[in-house]
Amino acid sequence: MSTVDPAAGRSRQRPARSGHGRRPGARTVIGLVVYGGIWTLLGAGIAALARPRVAELCPAGGTGPPQSPPWLLWCLVAVLIAGSLLGVALRAGLIDRLGLNLQSALSSALVNAGLAAGFLLGARVLWETPPHLGYLTDESGGRGDAWGMGAWLAWTSQYWLPLTLLILVALRVLASLRYERAERLRVARARAVVTTGRRTKGVVIEARETGMVTRDRPRAHFVVRFIDETGSPRSVTKTALFPRTELPRPGDRAVVWYDPAASGADTVIAVVLADPGRLGERDMAEALDVGGLVIH
Secondary structure, three states: OOOOOHHHHHHHHHHHHOOOOOOHHHHHHHHHHHHHHHHHHHHHHHHHHHHHHOOOOOOOOOOOOOOOHHHHHHHHHHHHHHHHHHHHHHHHHHHHHHHHHHOOOOOHHHHHHHHHHHHHHHHHHHHHOOOOOOEEEEEEOEEEEEHHHHHHHHHHHHHHHHHHHHHHHHHHHHHHHHHHHHHHHHHHHHHHHHHOEEEEEEEEEEEEEEEEEOOEEEEEEEEEEEEEEOOOOOEEEEEEOHHHOOOOOOEEEEEEEOOOOOOOOHHHHHEEOOOOOHOOHHHHHHHOOOOOOOOO
16 A cells, blocks of 8 residues: 555565465364364263253153263363364464365364264264154053154254254355355456556545454455546455555555456456555565455
């Protein structure tokens, strides 16, 4: 921007971006395994909490269903807190290596898959199979009344609950892959328009924060006005994340690339908020490498 040295601005942004695509280290991998294990343990604990409800379907000679020990709930709360804290600790490193989208997808997948595996395992180990599937057991051990909807939901939860969680994992992964594909296309468009498009000067005429913040980087809308090859004024609206000290302001200078053949198409307009006279080829290469171009 006009009040910030572009090279200095990019050097401050590079540590947060340059790690994207690096493989997680051994410590991170171990942390992920522990993280998944914690949620698996929590899933097994939930199955243990549900054991008394399932045991009502097959009472043992009038002694009543087994009750969960009073400390079990507190143990599950402790496990939940531990998992949440470990997730916070892992999140920053994963964002640097994988990016926000893949980090979010991986964390969500580990949580849901761990809960699914733990609940299924806990149900298989802890739950007693009713002697008369679909019917309550009377005091003599014979077949009693037929199960109602609640009983069927309780018994079959060992199947439909893990399946539902795994479906959520699949949907989240698919959404993440679609986002990554769209992001690659966005970068490809940026490279193409910078290579083959027309370059001109621009100026920010409007700017405002959206109220959303990602890793202490506010998201801002800004409008850049420029003059096209016919001498007509044009404007393009963009949205991007910025360091708090480098938020766009009206009057900031910009460099704009556009495709003259695609009149009015914002999707083929690239913008860099920088002094046009100080943006060299090396700066452009760095901007492309670290995602400095703003194009949507």
